[in-house]
Amino acid sequence: MKKSVFLGAATVACLGAGAAAAQTLESVQENGVLNCGVSTGLTGFSSPNASGEWEGFDVGICRAVAAAVLGDPMAVNFVPTTGQTRFTALASGEIDLLARNTTWTFSRDVDLGFSFAGVNYYDGQGFMVPRALGVSSAQDLDGATVCIQTGTTTELNLADYFRVNNISYEPVPIETNAEAQQQYLAGACDVYTTDASGLAATRASFENPGDHVILPEIISKEPLGPLVRQGDDQWADIVRWTLNALIAAEEYGVTSTNVSELASGTDNPEINRLLGSEGELGAMFGLENDWAQQAIAAVGNYGELFEQNIGESTPIGLARGLNAQWTDGGLMYAPPFR
C-alpha cells in the first residue's frame, strides 16, 4: 500500500515535468490567457487604475500581444513583479512575457537566458532631489543617502558612477517603487535614482511635483523592452514583431481609428502586408493574418500608446526625444514587413 502510493506519486510528478517543456504559443492559446509580468505599480508604465484595471505604456505591450495571439486584448493575467522577482518569474514559466521597464543588457540576454524582443523606450538613469536641498548637479551629491531599487541595473550604474567620480554615498536598498517613493518623501533618503522615465512618472504622482528637481546628469543607457525566455524562437518572434507592428503603424499613419478602414486594402503594399490584406505574414508564425490589425486596434500605434500614457499631454509629460520615429530624428525604426 505504501509502495503503490509512493510509485504513484512519482509517476504523476514525472508526467507533470514532461508537460512543462511545451511551446509558449500553444500553451497561451490553450489557456486562452497571456500571463504578462509588469511592475508593482509605476504610473504611466504599468499600474492598476481606480477600477483595478491595469493600464500604461508597458501594459499596452501585453495587451497588443494578447490581441495578436488571442484576438482579445483583455485576455491578460497581469503578474506584478519587483526588480528582484521578475527574472525568476519569467525563467520559471510563471509569466510568458515580461514588460516591466527592463533594461536590455548583455548578461541578461546571454547569461540569464532571456531574449529581448526590442526596445519600447530608450531611457537613461537620472537623479531626483528635493528642490530645498539646493543641489544642481550629481557631482554635488557627496555624502548623500540614495534610495535605489534592488535587483536593477540602477544599482550597478550608481556604484560605478560614484566610484568613477570619487563620491561617497549611502545606498538604501528598496524593493518597490512605492516604498522608494514613501522613503524619499519622508526624507529617509536625499536622492532617488532610477530610469529618468520612472523618475518623471514618480514625480508626477507627488502632491507637489514642483518641489522636486531631476538633475541634468543621465549616467547610463537604459534601453527598456519586453523580453521572453530564450529557446522559443517562435514566441520571441511574435512579441518582437508585435512591437515592430506598433512602431511601423505610426510610421505609415495607421491608427486605432483608421485601422479597420485601411485593413480592407490600400494602395500601399507595406500597409497591406502589415494589416494582412496581402500576403500570409501571420500564418508564418502561426497566427491569424489580421494579428497586427488586432494589436493596433486594441492599443493604437506606438505614437498613440506613448501619448496616451506618458506623453506631453499627460501629467508625466515625457517628450518623444530618442523615442521619436527615425523619420523625425528618433531611434524608433521598424524593419520592413515583407
Add this chain to the structure above:
Amino acid sequence: MATTTDPHRAGFRLSQLVYDTRYRSMTIQIVALVALIVAGWWLVANVVQNLSALGKDFDFGFLSSRAGYDINQTLIAYDNSMSHGRASLVGILNTLLVAFMGCVTATVLGVIAGVLRLSRNWIVAKLMAVYVEGFRNVPLLLWIVLIFAVMTESTPQPRDFRVLDDGTSAASMLLGDTIAITNRGVFIPAPVWGSGALVLGLVFLASLVAIWAYRRWAFARQERTGQIAPVFRVSLVLFLVPTILVFLFMAFLSDRQTLVAYGGADGQDLAGFAQALGPDGRVTACVVPGTTQALLVRRALRNSDANFSLVEVADGEAAIAAAEAGECNLISQPPGVDPATIPAGGFALSDGIRSGNPVEFDVPVLGGFNFEGGLQVRNSLIALWLALSLYTGAFIAEIVRGGILAISRGQSEAAFALGLRPNRTMNLVILPQALRVIIPPLISQYLNLTKNSSLAIAVGYMDVRATLGGITINQTGRELEGMLLLGGFYLGLSLLISGVLNVYNNRVKLKER
C-alpha cells in the same frame, strides 16, 4: 520431542515478507528507503534536465566574480569592486549580528516578562500578559514593518538639525549633542582606539579575571564558614576602578602631536595658517584614518572655521610623501618629535593639539547631507532587532513561566520556611531547577529568531538573504546555486546554535546518579 513454542523451521516463503510480522517491518523500511532514493534521484535528474534545457550549468564560479553593488552596513571592509563571495560574507556577518543581538535581548525580555507575569502585583502581571499576547498573536512581519514605519515617519530628517539663521533648529541632538535620532537611524559616538588602548584592554581583562577569582573565593569561604562576603559591591569596584584609574593616568601622560604645515611660516598657529591661505585657500590634511590623531586633527580643523578637507593615507610615512608631492598641506607628527627632524618644506605650527587618550569618542556631527562620524545604527537594523526581540521575547516569557510553574510549590514553601527572601528563593531555588525545563524549548526559539531574521527583506536590511540570496542571484542568474548556499548557511548556523546550547543543556540538566 517437538514443542509448540519452537518457530517453524519450514522453508522461507516470499509471502512471509508481507504477512509475517517478523519480516514485515523490515520489508516496509526497505521499500520506503528504495522509494526515497528513487524520488531523490528523480528530483536531481529533473533539475539537471531542466537546467540543460534552459542552457544553464551548475557552477559556483560566480562567487569570485566582481559584485559591482554597494552595501550600506559592512562589518568588514567591502566595496563594489570586491567579489560576490565577499558580498555574501558581509551579508552573513550582518545576519549573525542581528541574530545575536536579537537572541540576547529576547532572552532578557523573556525572562523578565515571564517572571513578572507570575507577580502578585495585579497591574504588573496584567501588563506582561498584554505584552505577551500582543506580540505572540500578531505576525512578526507586521511588527517589523510597523516599527520601521514609525521610526521613519516620526523622527526628524538630518537636515532638520541644521541651525537656521534665527538660531533655531527643528530638531536637536540628545545628551550633550552626542546622539542624533533621525529617520535614517540613530547616530551615536563611536570609540576610536588610540595608543595605549591595548594596555587599557589588558587591565580590563585582568579585572574580569580578578572578579572571577574573588567570587570563587567568596563562595568557597561561604561554604566553609557560612560568612557572606559582599560579592556584588566588590565586583562592581573591581570592574570599574582599575580601568578608570589607568585611563586617567594615561590621559594625564598623553602628549601633544605636532602639526606640520607646508607653505606656512614659522610661528604660525593653525588659525593663522588657515588665514594665510586666503579666503579661497583650503587646508588639506593627510591623516591616517581610524586613529585618534586623525580624529583630533579633524576636530581642531572643524573648530578653527577653516576651509578644509581630509586626505586619507596609509601611515605616517605615506603622509609625509603625500605632503611633499603637494597632495596636502597639513600633516601631523607623533608626540615628542624633534623639531629638527621635521620634513623639508614644513613648519611646525605653534599650537600642537592633543594626541589623544587611549579611547576617544568620535561624535557625530551634521555634515552636508547626513551626520558624519560616529556610528550609524540604521533604522533597518533597529526595526528588525526590536521586532525580533519583542516577538521572540514573548514566546520565551511563556517558556520561562511554564518552567517556573513546573517547579512544585513545595520547593518555594521549603525555601520560605528556611527564611529565604522571595527574590533569593527565585534566584537560588526556583530558576536553577526551572532552567532544565526551559532550555530545550529555548533552543528552538533561538533557531526561530535566527531564521526569522531573513524577514530583513521587509526593511532593506542587508543580511545574507539580501546580498547572496537577493542581489547576487538577481545579477548573476544563479538561483539554484545561491539558494543552495543560502539554505546550507542557515542549516549550518542552526545546527551550530543547537549544538552549543545542547552542550549547555547537558551541563544544567538533572544529573542522575
